[in-house]
Amino acid sequence: MKTAISFFFSLMAIIAFAQQRTITGTVTNEGHALPGVNIIIKGTQNGTTTGFDGKYSIKAETGNILVFSYVGMKTKEIKVKKQSVIDVVLESDYSVLEEIITVENDVQMKQAATRRSEVTLGYKMISSPPASVNTESYAEIKENGFLQPKYKPLSTFSIDVDKASYSNMRRMINNGQEIPGDAIKIEELINYFKYAYPQPENGDPFAIDTEVSSAPWNENHRLVKIGLQGKDISxxxxxxxxxxxxxxxxxxxxxxxxxxxxxxxxxxxxxxxxxxxxxxxxxxxxxxxxxxxxxxxxxxxxxxxxxxxxxxxxxxxxxxxxxxxxxxxxxxxxxxxxxxxxxxxxxxxxxxxxxxxxxxxxxxxxxxxxxxxxxxxxxxxxxxxxxxxxxxxxxxxxxxxxxxxxxxxxxxxxxxxxxxYTIAKDVKIQVEFNPSKVQAYRLIGYENRLLNDEDFKDDTKDAGELGSGHTVTALYEIIPAGIKSDYLKDIDSLKYSTTTSKNNYSDELLTVRFRYKKPDGEVSKELIQVVKDHKTIASKDFNFASAVAMWGMYLRNSAYLNKTSKEDIIKLAEHNKGRDNDGYRAEFIRLIKSYNHNPEDDSK
Known part of the structure; x- marks a missing residue:
């Protein structure tokens, strides 16, 4: 009798095991693989997560319900039938990521915070409910104005590879919020996007790319683009x-x-x-x-x-x-x-x-x-x-x-x-403008990254870091010599000035110098590139970067936007979207279209 009972239970176990099989698949959102998705068998604690490629593997039985959950996505339940491969597409749920600021009356949240006494640190926590008012803070930004090279021929600044300003702007637009002007760092908007810059070839950690064309917001002015492409390291x-x-x-x-x-x-x-x-x-x-x-x-x-x-x-x-x-x-x-x-x-x-x-x-x-x-x-x-x-x-x-x-x-x-992975540290840029060609210049953005001219060769002065594959783009708006401009104020001529260009430099618009250190180095190396006075037909990258700069100027209610409208910016961006494999440029255009604030209201 005992033998029969034992055989019966063994047989049932074999049948149950036979019903269990391995389910595999890929979890995606908008065509992108989702790593870190939690997958559990409903009603149990058995589960797994997707790998970096969005793929998963889990043992389940016919009739089990797989629950797919992910921060910022709608949870999805799928019943296991006869299939062994279950690919899942999760939908974005932006409401999940919206933080409700006014939660002071949310009794449950207060009680939950109070109950958390002993956590991983092993000491008693003090509950600190979320604030009921917006206390976000941004450093004040004073927009760069035009400088005249016969008085100030050098412009010196640290590179900035940060992109926080762009994603923060996107969050505000998606949530229907007003965007504070100081939250917008124009260089971080521009540097959010990739541009077709060449890879370095001569052993240096970055390559240099320059382009000169008309400024889209002022046809009498020129725009100079200076691009750095960090070396891609496997x-x-x-x-x-x-x-x-x-x-x-x-x-x-x-x-x-x-x-x-x-x-x-x-x-x-x-x-x-x-x-x-x-x-x-x-x-x-x-x-x-x-x-x-x-x-x-x-x-x-x-x-x-x-x-x-x-x-x-x-x-x-x-x-x-x-x-x-x-x-x-x-x-x-x-x-x-x-x-x-x-x-x-x-x-x-x-x-x-x-x-x-x-x-x-x-x-x-x-x-x-x-x-x-x-x-x-x-x-x-x-x-x-x-x-x-x-x-x-x-x-x-x-x-x-x-x-x-x-x-x-x-x-x-x-x-x-x-x-x-940092490939170069303390990267500095110094631009010298030829006063016989340039009446005035203005660095767009980088207001919080400006350096004194004497800091350029001073290796004790800190500057920005460049990571593997990073790109950095800087734009200068230039008023050519001989162009009348309301942006310039009269300054008395310098009695002792020697800032005149010799004839052998007559075809040069400017000279760009770069300094950087190796990640573990303390002595900098200098690279030099001369930009000739040749205006070319703007590339799509040039025009798209210009559109991004114009949008930043629009949000900051810039004094130099020259009555450019939001529609002008959208048109320039749409016509120069170019290759957009990741869809970021299309998203940028959507964000502009969905933001209704008129920056002129700020000055009323």
Missing amino acids: LDNVPASNLVFLLDVSGSMNSPNKLPLLKSAFKLLVYQLRPQDKVSIVVYAGAAGLVLEPTSGKHKNKIMEALNKLEAGGSTAGGAGIELAYKTAEEHFLKKGNNRVILATDGDFNVGASSDKAMEELIEEKRKSGVFLTCLGFGMGNYKDSKLEILADKGNGNHAYIDSMQEARRVLGTEFGGTL
């Missing part, structure tokens, strides 16, 4: 990485487009780690703590588990977090490796060192360690762009704003190399 050839994730888990991160989005975004990065790469995780709220010791990239599940456990609550001791993150990075420093702290936060520091000045002094000191810094901003309502810009600028790093998983895919996926 991820197989980059050195091992010592990464420290510095993650804000304070109460202000308690909304769908902050900590939940942050966790999903960092999973994209984890999927690309190699066995030789190591990750540590430092979190901070009222204090700071190390929640993951350095862990090899081959143990992705362990890193994912540490990310999944994070919860938000408490005040924000950003300074303490930075101290601990750099200490951890320095203790495991790789002499020939990539050492970097990746800070993810809304920037709302309110405990300890927290002012912009205090953070600047702190990060300048930490920069000496040789550890680079990447700053990723999340959320809205209390987003501190000014603070994150300072940290990235002074910490030999870059700054991005993550408004969606699509942007996370870009920053930590397709542009992973540029985000994490």
Whole structure:
């Protein structure tokens, strides 16, 4: 009898096992693979996640219901039938990513925040409900005006590869918000897009591309485009990485487009780690703590588990977090490796060192360690762009704003190399204008990156970093010699001036000088390129970059836009969209069309 019963149960187990099979497939959104999608069998805890290529594999039985969930997407349920391959397309759900600022009367949220007493740090959190007013902050920007080369022949600035201003603008437009003028850094709008610049060939980390044509907003003026193309380095050839994730888990991160989005975004990065790469995780709220010791990239599940456990609550001791993150990075420093702290936060520091000045002094000191810094901003309502810009600028790093998983895919996926691997540091540009050809010039954007002319050759002066595959574009508006202009004011002639061009330079419009250091170097190298006085037919890239610049000027209510309308900008962008494999240029045009604010209202 016992034998028969045993045989019966064994037979049932075999039948049940036979019904279970492996289901595979790919999860996408708008044609893009979605890594990090959670897939569970409904009613169980059995599940998996998609890899970086959006593919997944899970064992399930006929009749099981697979639940596909992802931050910013509508959850989808699919019943398993006879198929073994289930490809899934998830739809975007932008309402999930909208942060509701006025939540003070949301009793459930208050109670939930209060209940979070002991989390991964092991100390008691202090509940800090989200603010009921918009406290976002941006550094003041004073638009560059025209300068006359017979008085000021040199223009010097640091490169800027940050793109945070563009994705932040996109978030505001998609949410129907007014865009503060100081939130718009025109160079970051321009640099969000890729342009067809040549790869470097002579052993230098970047190639130089220049173009001169008419300014689309003023036919009497010229526009000079100066482009840098960073060398693309295969991820197989980059050195091992010592990464420290510095993650804000304070109460202000308690909304769908902050900590939940942050966790999903960092999973994209984890999927690309190699066995030789190591990750540590430092979190901070009222204090700071190390929640993951350095862990090899081959143990992705362990890193994912540490990310999944994070919860938000408490005040924000950003300074303490930075101290601990750099200490951890320095203790495991790789002499020939990539050492970097990746800070993810809304920037709302309110405990300890927290002012912009205090953070600047702190990060300048930490920069000496040789550890680079990447700053990723999340959320809205209390987003501190000014603070994150300072940290990235002074910490030999870059700054991005993550408004969606699509942007996370870009920053930590397709542009992973540029985000994490620096190929040149302290990159400076100095342009000398020929006064016999140029009556006046104006640098468009880069207001927060201007340098003194004497800083150009001073290797102790910090400047911007260039990552693998990064492009940098700068535009100068030029008033040619002999053109009458209302933009120029009379200045007395210089009695002792010697700024005159010799005849042998009569065909030169300007000279561009570049200085950079190797990532581990302390002495800069100089490159020089002369731009001749030849106006050419503008390329599509030139015109599209011009349209982006015009849009930035439009949003900032620029004094130099020369009555250009939004329709003029749309027309120029549409006619010069060119190759748009990722759809970013088409999205830009859609954003312009959907924004109804008239910047002239700001001056009334």
